[in-house]
Amino acid sequence: MWNSDWLGHGPNRIVHDHAHLIQHKGRVLDLGCGNGRDSLYLRKAGFSVLAVDSNPDAARHTRHLLGSGATVAQIDARYLCLPDNAFDAVVLIGLIHNLEPTQADALCTRARNWLNPGGVLFMTAPLKGQGYACEYGPGELPKCFPGWTVELHEEKSGMTHEVILLVVRKPGNLVEDTGVRYNMVVDDDTLFVLTGDISEAEANTCRAIRDEAAGVTTPRVICDLSATCGARDSVVEMLVGIAADAHHRGGDLIAVGVPPEMVARMGAMQVDRYVMTADSISEAKAVRTPLHAPARD
Numbered sequence: 001m002w003n004s005d006w007l008g009h010g011p012n013r014i015v016h017d018h019a020h021l022i023q024h025k026g027r028v029l030d031l032g033c034g035n036g037r038d039s040l041y042l043r044k045a046g047f048s049v050l051a052v053d054s055n056p057d058a059a060r061h062t063r064h065l066l067g068s069g070a071t072v073a074q075i076d077a078r079y080l081c082l083p084d085n086a087f088d089a090v091v092l093i094g095l096i097h098n099l100e101p102t103q104a105d106a107l108c109t110r111a112r113n114w115l116n117p118g119g120v121l122f123m124t125a126p127l128k129g130q131g132y133a134c135e136y137g138p139g140e141l142p143k144c145f146p147g148w149t150v151e152l153h154e155e156k157s158g159m160t161h162e163v164i165l166l167v168v169r170k171p172g173n174l175v176e177d178t179g180v181r182y183n184m185v186v187d188d189d190t191l192f193v194l195t196g197d198i199s200e201a202e203a204n205t206c207r208a209i210r211d212e213a214a215g216v217t218t219p220r221v222i223c224d225l226s227a228t229c230g231a232r233d234s235v236v237e238m239l240v241g242i243a244a245d246a247h248h249r250g251g252d253l254i255a256v257g258v259p260p261e262m263v264a265r266m267g268a269m270q271v272d273r274y275v276m277t278a279d280s281i282s283e284a285k286a287v288r289t290p291l292h293a294p295a296r297d
């Protein structure tokens with residue numbers, strides 16, 4: 001549960017003490033971000049952060065705390081849809097004890113996959129014998145990560161319960177940063193495609209993004225295109241493809257922060273009423289009917 005008492009505290013110690021293990025300028029996913037204290041710390045340390053919490057007050061608070069440019073989604077972590085190998089760190093602190101063991105296993109497996117090789121998982125979980133649905137016996141949790149490097153493993157009395165602190169590193173070398181990174185988040189009835197700088201994305205990356213978007217059946221798709229200035233044709237085609245898929249489902253694509261030249265190119269590609277623009281994601285979320293269609297010849 002989110003609790004406003006968490007407000008004002010600095011980052012969790014395991015995050016503070018081990019943030020140096022995260023790839024320089026890497027991407028971090030904070031699951032169950034609460035009041036956003038770890039997200040804020042990591043953002044200030046130069047990482048790009050996607051913060052997620054199922055509680056609307058927590059998400060709102062973190063969004064306010066991190067300010068513009070940060071991505072905060074109000075969503076149940078169990079239903080997150082993200083690409084594999086997309087993050088250099090995942091923070092999973094104080095969340096596992098809210099879940100049933102099968103749900104916790106599933107989330108841990110997905111968190112493992114979301115990490116890049118060399119990526120770091122920061123997590124806490126309750127020790128066995130305290131009545132939580134999901135608990136781990138002494139020494140049990142690190143065994144869930146065979147082949148991973150254990151950077152920290154402590155079992156101790158925490159603020160509210162006996163807690164396991166774990167920092168583990170995924171095997172493999174850090175991937176070379178190609179500059180082509182993106183997120184996909186499903187929130188209620190909307191798929192967010194939150195692109196990083198995809199202007200240089202090659203055709204195969206664009207196909208992968210489109211295939212992934214096609215697997216989600218939400219009626220609305222919101223694409224953040226604010227970093228797509230001068231994008232290649234393959235990027236435009238990918239976006240048009242996502243728009244077409246949304247249209248086939250009877251839904252809409254809302255493109256946020258579209259550079260003017262991109263509007264013109266999309267218009268030229270015969271995408272009409274289901275490609276729209278908005279200045280911000282909150283504006284786009286409020287839209288139920290098209291804002292306007294891009295100009296067509």
Ligand SMILES: C[S@@+](CC[C@H](N)C(=O)[O-])C[C@H]1O[C@@H](n2cnc3c(N)ncnc32)[C@H](O)[C@@H]1O
Pocket residue numbers: 001002003006012031032033034035036037038052053054055058075076077078092093094095098
């Ligand atoms: C104990 S707080 C920890 C917050 C933060 N990680 C910290 O260490 O300060 C747990 C947080 O997980 C969130 N949470 C619980 N279940 C969740 C779920 N299934 N998906 C996303 N967030 C969840 C709660 O709303 C709450 O904000």
